[in-house]
Amino acid sequence: AQSVTQPDIHITVSEGASLELRCNYSYGATPYLFWYVQSPGQGLQLLLKYFSGDTLVQGIKGFEAEFKRSQSSFNLRKPSVHWSDAAEYFCAVGATTNAGKSTFGDGTTLTVKP
Amino acid sequence: EAGVVQSPRYKIIEKKQPVAFWCNPISGHNTLYWYLQNLGQGPELLIRYENEEAVDDSQLPKDRFSAERLKGVDSTLKIQPAELGDSAVYLCASSPLGVTDTQYFGPGTRLTVL
Numbered sequence: 001a002q003s004v005t006q007p008d009i010h011i012t013v014s015e016g017a018s019l020e021l022r023c024n025y026s027y028g029a030t031p032y033l034f035w036y037v038q039s040p041g042q043g044l045q046l047l048l049k050y051f052s053g054d055t056l057v058q059g060i061k062g063f064e065a066e067f068k069r070s071q072s073s074f075n076l077r078k079p080s081v082h083w084s085d086a087a088e089y090f091c092a093v094g095a096t097t098n099a100g101k102s103t104f105g106d107g108t109t110l111t112v113k114p
Numbered sequence: 115e116a117g118v119v120q121s122p123r124y125k126i127i128e129k130k131q132p133v134a135f136w137c138n139p140i141s142g143h144n145t146l147y148w149y150l151q152n153l154g155q156g157p158e159l160l161i162r163y164e165n166e167e168a169v170d171d172s173q174l175p176k177d178r179f180s181a182e183r184l185k186g187v188d189s190t191l192k193i194q195p196a197e198l199g200d201s202a203v204y205l206c207a208s209s210p211l212g213v214t215d216t217q218y219f220g221p222g223t224r225l226t227v228l
Contacts (some may be wrong), residue, residue, distance in 0.1 A: 107156055
C-alpha cells in the first residue's frame with residue numbers, strides 16, 4: 001500500500017522568500033504524485049502532478065516540484081512566496097494516474113509573514 | 115464555469131441525529147467523489163460514482179453512511195445516526211468521464227456533532 005509523509009506540520013516564511021515543502025512517499029513501484037493547495041474556505045486545487053518523464057515538474061501559481069526516486073521524495077518549491085500563498089498544502093501518491101485512488105498526506109500549513 | 119457546489123457549508127447537530135450533505139458537480143462531469151477530511155489530516159475517499167453507479171464504495175462505513183446519485187448529476191451523502199467522531203469536513207469532487215488524473219473539489223461541508 002502507498003503512503004505519504006509530510007514532515008512539516010507548519011512552516012512560516014517571509015513574503016518574497018523561497019519556499020520548499022517536503023513530501024516523502026512509500027510505494028514499491030512507479031509512483032504517481034500530486035500536490036494540492038487548500039485555501040481557507042475553499043476546496044483543494046491541483047497545483048501539479050508527476051507521472052513520468054522530466055523529474056522537474058512545473059505547475060500553476062509559480063510552483064514546481066522535483067521527483068527524486070533515490071530519496072522517495074517529491075518536494076514542492078517556489079522561488080518567491082506571496083502573501084496569497086498562505087494555505088494548506090497536500091501531497092498525494094497513487095499507484096495509477098487516477099487521482100481518486102491516491103493517498104493524501106496530512107498536509108503542511110504555510111504562514112506568510114509580511 | 116461554475117465550480118462544484120456543496121451545501122450546507124456548515125452543519126451543527128447533536129449525536130444520534132441524521133444529517134445529509136448535497137453536492138452539485140461541474141456540468142458535464144460524470145465522475146463524482148465524496149471525501150472525508152478529519153482535522154489535521156488529508157482527505158480520504160468514501161465513495162466514487164461513474165454516472166449513477168457507485169464504482170468504489172469500499173471505504174464507506176455502510177452501517178451509518180449512505181450515498182446516492184440519482185440521474186447521474188447531483189449527489190447526497192447521508193449519515194444516520196451521527197456520532198461524535200463524524201465531526202469533520204465532507205468534500206465533494208468531480209471529473210469529466212475518462213479524465214481521472216484531475217479532480218475539481220468543492221469547498222466542503224464542515225460537520226460538528228455535539
